[in-house]
Amino acid sequence: MAVKKATIDTLLEEDRIFHPPEEFTQQANIKSREIYAEARANPKIFWAMQAERLDWFRKWDKVLEWNPPFAKWFVNGKLNACYNCIDRHLKTWRKNKAAIIFEGEPGDSRVLTYWDLYREVTRFANILKKLGVQKGDRVAIYMPMIPEAVVAMLACARLGAPHSVVFGGFSSESLRDRILDAQAKVLITADGGWRRGKIVPLKHNADAALAETPCVEKVLVVKRTGQEVSMLDGRDYWYHEMAEETPTGCPCEEVDAEDILFILYTSGTTGKPKGVVHTTGGYLVGTSTTHYMVFDIKDDDVYWCTADIGWITGHSYVVYGPLANGTTVLLYEGAPDWPNPGRFWAIVEKYHVNVFYTAPTAIRAFMKWGDEWPGRYDLSSLRLLGTVGEPINPEAWVWYHKNIGGERCPIVDTWWQTETGMIMITPLPGVTPLKPGSATVPFPGIEVDVVDKDGNSVMLGKGGFLAIKEPWPAMLRTIYGDDQRYVDTYWNKIPGKMLYFAGDGARRDYHNYYWILGRVDDVINVAGHRLSTMEVESALVDHPWVAEAAAIGKSHAIKGQAISVFVTLKAHAFEQLKSGARQRSEFQDELKAHVVKKIGAIARPDDVFFTAELPKTRSGKIMRRLLRDIAEGRALGDTTTLADPAVIAELKRKYESRES
Numbered sequence: 001m002a003v004k005k006a007t008i009d010t011l012l013e014e015d016r017i018f019h020p021p022e023e024f025t026q027q028a029n030i031k032s033r034e035i036y037a038e039a040r041a042n043p044k045i046f047w048a049m050q051a052e053r054l055d056w057f058r059k060w061d062k063v064l065e066w067n068p069p070f071a072k073w074f075v076n077g078k079l080n081a082c083y084n085c086i087d088r089h090l091k092t093w094r095k096n097k098a099a100i101i102f103e104g105e106p107g108d109s110r111v112l113t114y115w116d117l118y119r120e121v122t123r124f125a126n127i128l129k130k131l132g133v134q135k136g137d138r139v140a141i142y143m144p145m146i147p148e149a150v151v152a153m154l155a156c157a158r159l160g161a162p163h164s165v166v167f168g169g170f171s172s173e174s175l176r177d178r179i180l181d182a183q184a185k186v187l188i189t190a191d192g193g194w195r196r197g198k199i200v201p202l203k204h205n206a207d208a209a210l211a212e213t214p215c216v217e218k219v220l221v222v223k224r225t226g227q228e229v230s231m232l233d234g235r236d237y238w239y240h241e242m243a244e245e246t247p248t249g250c251p252c253e254e255v256d257a258e259d260i261l262f263i264l265y266t267s268g269t270t271g272k273p274k275g276v277v278h279t280t281g282g283y284l285v286g287t288s289t290t291h292y293m294v295f296d297i298k299d300d301d302v303y304w305c306t307a308d309i310g311w312i313t314g315h316s317y318v319v320y321g322p323l324a325n326g327t328t329v330l331l332y333e334g335a336p337d338w339p340n341p342g343r344f345w346a347i348v349e350k351y352h353v354n355v356f357y358t359a360p361t362a363i364r365a366f367m368k369w370g371d372e373w374p375g376r377y378d379l380s381s382l383r384l385l386g387t388v389g390e391p392i393n394p395e396a397w398v399w400y401h402k403n404i405g406g407e408r409c410p411i412v413d414t415w416w417q418t419e420t421g422m423i424m425i426t427p428l429p430g431v432t433p434l435k436p437g438s439a440t441v442p443f444p445g446i447e448v449d450v451v452d453k454d455g456n457s458v459m460l461g462k463g464g465f466l467a468i469k470e471p472w473p474a475m476l477r478t479i480y481g482d483d484q485r486y487v488d489t490y491w492n493k494i495p496g497k498m499l500y501f502a503g504d505g506a507r508r509d510y511h512n513y514y515w516i517l518g519r520v521d522d523v524i525n526v527a528g529h530r531l532s533t534m535e536v537e538s539a540l541v542d543h544p545w546v547a548e549a550a551a552i553g554k555s556h557a558i559k560g561q562a563i564s565v566f567v568t569l570k571a572h573a574f575e576q577l578k579s580g581a582r583q584r585s586e587f588q589d590e591l592k593a594h595v596v597k598k599i600g601a602i603a604r605p606d607d608v609f610f611t612a613e614l615p616k617t618r619s620g621k622i623m624r625r626l627l628r629d630i631a632e633g634r635a636l637g638d639t640t641t642l643a644d645p646a647v648i649a650e651l652k653r654k655y656e657s658r659e660s
């Protein structure tokens with residue numbers, strides 16, 4: 001595509017508008033804004049039309065059955081997600097098209113065509129059957145970013161067995177809790193994965209979890225890193241050994257549109273992680289439609305979404321959306337800065353990546369590493385960029401646009417959640433003028449609002465709570481095993497109104513563009529990943545030294561937010577700290593390591609501060625909001641509900657004197 005500067009209207013700093021380049025619009029999958037009006041006029045017809053992009057074994061009787069807040073989409077429709085992602089492409093010229101281009105961190109590379117993927121997935125499904133997996137059984141997946149991770153997911157889908165993917169960076173204990181909650185019967189893992197030249201010991205971590213998960217009957221282990229791992233006779237099986245004696249070719253289970261496709265755990269504000277339930281028909285319609293329209297996907301594109309399959313972005317936009325659309329998907333195993341900060345751009349150059357989707361935290365890291373890294377590579381194959389996971393600051397947006405997109409690629413800033421399953425607020429790159437930092441407008445057929453605490457729309461320009469007004473096909477159906485928690489968390493926050501409460505603050509500007517202001521609940525967004533203050537606090541309190549703890553998210557230049565914790569030590573530990581019998585840094589390191597052990601490296605606190613008391617309300621609730629004010633050096637907000645105002649004044653003084 002010719003390099004042409006996009007039009008820039010400079011008004012105020014944050015009012016810069018980037019219009020879609022004309023040549024982009026001309027070739028775009030969606031060229032006209034009419035789609036918004038069409039979808040709004042009759043959303044059910046709109047979604048029914050989109051559902052035609054899939055292959056159904058039996059057509060649905062009804063598009064939507066809505067018993068608020070419980071939805072059924074494509075009622076009585078029958079299909080199979082794996083069939084839609086693989087088999088149907090085999091009847092077309094795509095049979096020998098690359099489905100997955102894999103680059104391992106050490107530099108190894110593999111290409112699987114759709115036909116290859118069919119053979120791998122059907123054999124994998126046959127192995128799962130041998131291990132006793134049947135329709136409806138839950139299968140846990142704890143894998144590195146290698147093709148077998150995708151193969152494992154699709155094999156489960158083929159059998160109608162819901163998968164629960166647990167991010168490979170999570171600890172044994174996190175894995176254990178998720179396995180137990182879903183009562184998984186089989187675990188699929190690997191000996192290890194590569195990360196910054198080191199082995200992530202997945203099987204070793206899994207063994208610790210498996211000691212406490214009696215529900216798991218069999219474990220299938222993929223060989224990736226090759227180091228010695230322990231295998232328990234009768235429970236653990238090597239994939240490559242079983243593959244030798246297992247044929248390819250395995251029929252697809254016909255599943256109902258509302259059968260569970262997967263469970264994915266995400267952090268809530270309180271208690272244990274929530275098993276977000278996604279079903280098959282609506283989810284596949286929502287993800288394939290958005291993937292086609294938002295990423296403007298073409299058959300000759302190489303598409304790269306950098307998310308790990310352990311997150312929803314990996315499910316929706318590495319696996320199900322793209323493969324349903326017959327896309328060539330790039331998969332990279334490792335870190336963006338290994339062996340040097342040019343790795344991503346070397347991959348773009350090597351495989352001629354056309355569409356690239358990543359997180360603001362990665363973009364900010366690239367900014368820090370310097371313009372020279374992308375500058376060394378030929379990035380001219382790129383035609384469209386995307387971001388997801390947290391608000392992108394306009395500065396990072398403009399850097400991305402210039403240094404990666406060569407000022408010719410539109411950027412789709414996509415707002416959505418594990419719970420929404422699909423992209424909800426986003427530009428359509430051929431038609432939506434872009435404003436750096438704004439996710440722009442709701443996707444066609446999606447009704448969004450910004451409301452006050454009573455559920456009334458706030459005026460344009462004012463901030464409020466982001467809410468979704470109408471059901472959408474890829475919405476979560478419930479929290480696994482806990483309908484009441486589903487109702488309370490998402491639908492009962494605004495009394496008397498049936499609104500989906502996203503937990504994000506937002507503002508709508510005078511062009512009706514949405515600006516996401518971040519979480520309004522006690523969820524910390526570290527590098528685009530949600531962690532609850534509650535989980536971090538429970539991990540700390542689990543340590544014998546700790547009496548009480550409060551975790552907060554503190555602004556961080558690269559990660560968006562970093563975790564800071566305020567800890568009250570038990571008397572014996574406090575004595576040791578005061579007397580100097582043990583160094584402060586020793587306490588800090590020990591507690592940081594403990595959180596990593598309990599949750600995973602992603603939850604490592606950046607900062608541990610010791611305090612004799614935490615600020616609390618009269619009813620005993622920790623006021624994290626005030627701790628955030630202190631950590632960020634702001635004036636304290638409303639302190640009228642504090643039980644003892646002296647606590648906070650003392651804390652602020654101490655915190656500041658430590659920092660200065």
Ligand code: WTA
Binds near residue numbers: 516
């Ligand atoms: C945040 C990730 C601003 C938001 C797909 C949301 C964003 C949470 C954006 C969901 C965006 C996601 N702009 N904020 N474009 N995208 N978020 O469940 O706070 O891991 O509620 O899903 O990420 O995170 P989750």
